[in-house]
Amino acid sequence: MTLRVGVIGAGGMGREHITNLAVLEGVEVHIVADVVVAGAEAGAALAGPSAAAVTDPMAVATHPDLDAVVIASPDDTHAELAIAAIEAGLAVLCEKPLAVTVADAERVVAAEAAAPSSLVQVGLMRVYDPAHQQVADAMMQLGPLHHLRLVHRNTNAQWERSLETVFSQSLIHDIHSARWFSGSEFGSVVAQVVRTGARINYVNLLGELASGATVSIEFAEATYGYDVEVEATCEHGMAIAAQPAQPVVRRDGRAHRHIGDDWFGRFTDAYRTEAAEWTSGVLAGEVRGPTATDGLAAQRVVAAAIESAETGARVTVIGG
Numbered sequence: 001m002t003l004r005v006g007v008i009g010a011g012g013m014g015r016e017h018i019t020n021l022a023v024l025e026g027v028e029v030h031i032v033a034d035v036v037v038a039g040a041e042a043g044a045a046l047a048g049p050s051a052a053a054v055t056d057p058m059a060v061a062t063h064p065d066l067d068a069v070v071i072a073s074p075d076d077t078h079a080e081l082a083i084a085a086i087e088a089g090l091a092v093l094c095e096k097p098l099a100v101t102v103a104d105a106e107r108v109v110a111a112e113a114a115a116p117s118s119l120v121q122v123g124l125m126r127v128y129d130p131a132h133q134q135v136a137d138a139m140m141q142l143g144p145l146h147h148l149r150l151v152h153r154n155t156n157a158q159w160e161r162s163l164e165t166v167f168s169q170s171l172i173h174d175i176h177s178a179r180w181f182s183g184s185e186f187g188s189v190v191a192q193v194v195r196t197g198a199r200i201n202y203v204n205l206l207g208e209l210a211s212g213a214t215v216s217i218e219f220a221e222a223t224y225g226y227d228v229e230v231e232a233t234c235e236h237g238m239a240i241a242a243q244p245a246q247p248v249v250r251r252d253g254r255a256h257r258h259i260g261d262d263w264f265g266r267f268t269d270a271y272r273t274e275a276a277e278w279t280s281g282v283l284a285g286e287v288r289g290p291t292a293t294d295g296l297a298a299q300r301v302v303a304a305a306i307e308s309a310e311t312g313a314r315v316t317v318i319g320g
């Protein structure tokens with residue numbers, strides 16, 4: 001059987017998904033939607049000669065000829081499109097965040113609960129990164145987790161993202177990683193934000209997990225490169241995530257190892273594995289990656305972290 005997939009949103013993330021899906025055996029990117037005609041056409045061209053281009057995202061979310069849909073449109077459209085796709089019986093890979101508010105994330109989870117089977121995977125793809133997986137494997141030999149240190153340095157040129165956007169577009173990855181590595185939920189958080197004018201330069205998020213372990217997430221904007229670090233300190237030792245294999249190049253009196261400017265380069269393998277795992281799960285009628293419930297749990301931590309950043313208080317995570 002060929003899995004017929006529609007892709008909504010042909011920006012950077014949409015094009016990444018199209019490229020990765022188009023090379024998979026038994027998967028056809030059938031239609032691409034983008035509100036910008038040229039974007040939709042460019043996305044369809046990447047998908048292959050028979051892919052259609054449309055400008056109405058909802059037409060793809062409810063398309064009768066599709067088995068599945070990827071939602072890679074602007075964040076504030078995710079929840080509506082996911083709910084429409086669930087109601088149309090389509091499997092969904094929804095880019096993170098699942099929604100921009102906890103209430104909307106809850107609506108998606110409720111819509112999925114009312115459907116005959118689980119349908120939604122959320123694009124929290126770091127779980128497919130080999131370096132993250134190696135740390136998770138190493139932790140199995142190291143005893144109980146005491147502390148996770150997660151560092152996320154971004155090269156985002158959009159200098160003036162709002163607090164909500166920085167948390168729900170960027171820190172949401174690290175929040176999910178913390179839940180995934182620990183198998184535990186955030187009980188409370190304290191967040192500190194450093195700004196220069198309207199620009200958020202730095203966020204420090206300290207979380208206490210239900211297990212008793214602690215998590216620190218350091219996020220920095222517009223740095224020298226896109227750089228992600230993971231350190232897990234456990235009872236009997238610690239594990240540090242490897243950096244992607246890159247040669248050390250010596251030239252002009254310097255030794256240099258390329259880091260890269262963005263998440264597409266750093267997580268190339270993870271995005272490819274995500275596409276393969278998501279589609280094989282859809283064919284098996286299962287959700288094998290991060291679920292809508294994971295997306296909701298992460299959004300609850302985001303909401304608590306924003307409240308903490310605004311009030312200076314330590315905030316309990318509702319449902320944590």
Ligand code: ISE
Pocket residue numbers: 154156169170171173263
């Ligand atoms: C960006 O929007 C992403 O999608 C990346 O996954 C994230 O790591 C980055 O911080 C965001 O700015």
